[in-house]
Amino acid sequence: MRRLHIRYDHQIPINAFEWTPKAEKEPMHVHESLEIGACVSGKGRFFFGEKTYEVGPGDLFVVNHREEHIAESDPEQPSSYIFVNFDPALLLAEDETLLLPFAYSPERFQNHIPAGSPASEELLPLMRDIYTELKDKREGYLTAAKSSMLRVCVVILRHFSASPGHQLQHMESETRRKLGQAIAFVETNGYENIGLKQLASHLGMTPSGAARFWKHAMGYGFHHYVTQRRIREAKKALASTERPIADICFDCGFQSLATFYRLFKTHVGVTPQQYRNEHPLRDIFENE
Numbered sequence: 001m002r003r004l005h006i007r008y009d010h011q012i013p014i015n016a017f018e019w020t021p022k023a024e025k026e027p028m029h030v031h032e033s034l035e036i037g038a039c040v041s042g043k044g045r046f047f048f049g050e051k052t053y054e055v056g057p058g059d060l061f062v063v064n065h066r067e068e069h070i071a072e073s074d075p076e077q078p079s080s081y082i083f084v085n086f087d088p089a090l091l092l093a094e095d096e097t098l099l100l101p102f103a104y105s106p107e108r109f110q111n112h113i114p115a116g117s118p119a120s121e122e123l124l125p126l127m128r129d130i131y132t133e134l135k136d137k138r139e140g141y142l143t144a145a146k147s148s149m150l151r152v153c154v155v156i157l158r159h160f161s162a163s164p165g166h167q168l169q170h171m172e173s174e175t176r177r178k179l180g181q182a183i184a185f186v187e188t189n190g191y192e193n194i195g196l197k198q199l200a201s202h203l204g205m206t207p208s209g210a211a212r213f214w215k216h217a218m219g220y221g222f223h224h225y226v227t228q229r230r231i232r233e234a235k236k237a238l239a240s241t242e243r244p245i246a247d248i249c250f251d252c253g254f255q256s257l258a259t260f261y262r263l264f265k266t267h268v269g270v271t272p273q274q275y276r277n278e279h280p281l282r283d284i285f286e287n288e
Helices: 088-092 096-102 118-136 141-162 173-189 196-203 207-218 222-240 245-251 257-268 272-278 281-285
Strands: 002-004 014-019 029-031 034-041 044-048 051-055 060-063 069-073 080-086
Touching: 014 118, 014 141, 029 069, 034 118, 044 060, 060 118, 080 088, 080 118, 080 141, 088 096, 088 141, 088 173, 088 207, 096 141, 118 141, 173 196, 173 207, 173 222, 196 207, 196 222, 207 222, 222 245, 222 257, 222 272, 245 257, 245 272, 257 272
Parallel strands: 002 029
Antiparallel strands: 014 080, 034 060, 034 080, 044 051, 044 069
């Protein structure tokens, strides 16, 4: 199984991009992010495990962090998509019920939202808005992109909840409660040297149990989430202040400059100084 690492290019954990699949089927993959794809032109197929969907303009697809998938273009009329990847923590911080469409069992889930449906008609403009906002980076673009992303997830939740015969797999209330506790714990103590032992104690679980719980719910490890959160805070500080990089490093919870530089370059693609040079101070007005 190919697992792709998603690198978020903005101060919110959302990416949007255009993509044209190849005419021959490539190996399927999974990734730690949640994903929505919208076909804007052409034809082709979308494969999810053993499932295959014919694709045309206006068709949308929902995929979680556990299901293998890949798209394929028609050789004569290549398909073109807008894809949006985002971190599940984005939804958990707002309204955990928005995660429900993504908490599915692959073998029983219909990933397809058909063209011409009320949901498709509402989702396509929102998907284009997210892509345009993140590409153009005009004033307020992070807030605009996040707002549209949340609206997209509301439409998807309502679509699957109202679909005749569709059994939306609800997270158990205890799972939602513990996830909320875990996120709140990290957000409150994110700058401290917290680990699975501290999280497990907070949740009343063993460290191994807490690790399995987090991985199953979020699709990636707890330490990865903590690192991503600290890097997002460092990016905000680099873009909005002139504080020394070393101060930002330690204030965001990193234990050494070497570790900070290595992880920042891995997750962001540039060094902290390069990131500061590429982002104007106006980013102070943006939020998560």
